[in-house]
Amino acid sequence: MAIVFLCLVGQEVFGQIPIACSDVTSLENLACCPATSDGVCGQDASKGQCTELNLPGYDRSSVDARHNWPHYFTRICKCNGNYSGYGCNRCKFGHYGPDCSQSHVLPRRPIANYTDSDWADFIDTIVQSRSFDSGYMVVLEEAAPGTTNLSMTNISLYNFYVWMHHYAAKDSNTMDLENRLDYAHAGPAFTTWHRYFNLWFVSSSPNDPLFILHHAMVDCMFDKWLELHPDAEYPNDIPMTVTTTGHQPDDFMVPFFPLSTNADMFTRSSNFGYSCDLPNITNPQA
Numbered sequence: 001m002a003i004v005f006l007c008l009v010g011q012e013v014f015g016q017i018p019i020a021c022s023d024v025t026s027l028e029n030l031a032c033c034p035a036t037s038d039g040v041c042g043q044d045a046s047k048g049q050c051t052e053l054n055l056p057g058y059d060r061s062s063v064d065a066r067h068n069w070p071h072y073f074t075r076i077c078k079c080n081g082n083y084s085g086y087g088c089n090r091c092k093f094g095h096y097g098p099d100c101s102q103s104h105v106l107p108r109r110p111i112a113n114y115t116d117s118d119w120a121d122f123i124d125t126i127v128q129s130r131s132f133d134s135g136y137m138v139v140l141e142e143a144a145p146g147t148t149n150l151s152m153t154n155i156s157l158y159n160f161y162v163w164m165h166h167y168a169a170k171d172s173n174t175m176d177l178e179n180r181l182d183y184a185h186a187g188p189a190f191t192t193w194h195r196y197f198n199l200w201f202v203s204s205s206p207n208d209p210l211f212i213l214h215h216a217m218v219d220c221m222f223d224k225w226l227e228l229h230p231d232a233e234y235p236n237d238i239p240m241t242v243t244t245t246g247h248q249p250d251d252f253m254v255p256f257f258p259l260s261t262n263a264d265m266f267t268r269s270s271n272f273g274y275s276c277d278l279p280n281i282t283n284p285q286a
């Protein structure tokens with residue numbers, strides 16, 4: 001396997017692969033089902049099992065590779081109970097403990113209430129994330145699924161998040177209608193995509209608090225909306241002529257791995273282990 005260590009400034013990236021699934025066998029078999037001391041996908045400890053991926057039924061055979069996310073794998077770990085992660089060796093957001101049975105809800109505080117010490121922690125954590133390893137390899141060339149000699153490089157946590165946002169929102173290389181492809185904005189997935197993005201950023205952090213301030217604020221407004229609309233569900237009747245692919249409820253959000261759908265994220269933040277300390281806002285329509 002050709003592993004190229006490059007500075008990523010100005011370098012186009014075409015995908016991400018967990019380091020645990022970057023070996024020739026995983027790539028050849030299109031399977032990200034890593035083995036731990038608990039067996040493949042933790043199956044010996046009933047944490048999960050390796051399963052065939054179910055992709056949404058509509059046509060995904062466009063020239064833009066993002067339609068086929070995650071294009072490197074057709075078999076992934078399906079986790080049981082509160083287990084999560086690409087190898088089922090982590091807990092779902094908001095859960096912890098040896099069997100992931102415990103849960104917590106941590107407050108996300110407004111930056112206006114930060115002390116000098118909080119600010120110092122925050123800045124220090126952002127700086128550290130520039131050298132903290134993400135645990136993923138990024139792919140530096142376009143390649144067909146099943147290619148085993150991918151050109152890949154390690155990526156820092158900070159660059160990993162910058163890359164994911166760019167990849168989800170960038171224009172297509174083609175000049176047809178799909179040129180307006182945007183998996184993260186310009187549709188209802190704006191809320192759900194950024195929620196998953198924030199959850200990753202916070203949970204990957206060696207310290208607390210770490211989140212991108214602007215996105216965190218938008219996410220808390222989304223959560224307030226969910227509180228005021230307890231019966232709301234992710235819209236399931238959006239014509240494909242109105243928005244682009246990636247915005248349907250069962251679409252996998254690009255380019256996250258482990259996979260998550262928009263509908264998965266359309267629920268109160270307490271289900272993911274945090275709450276938002278926002279001022280009281282009353283529903284103007286109530």
Ligand SMILES: [Cu+2]
Pocket residue numbers: 165184185194
């Ligand atoms: Cu964004």
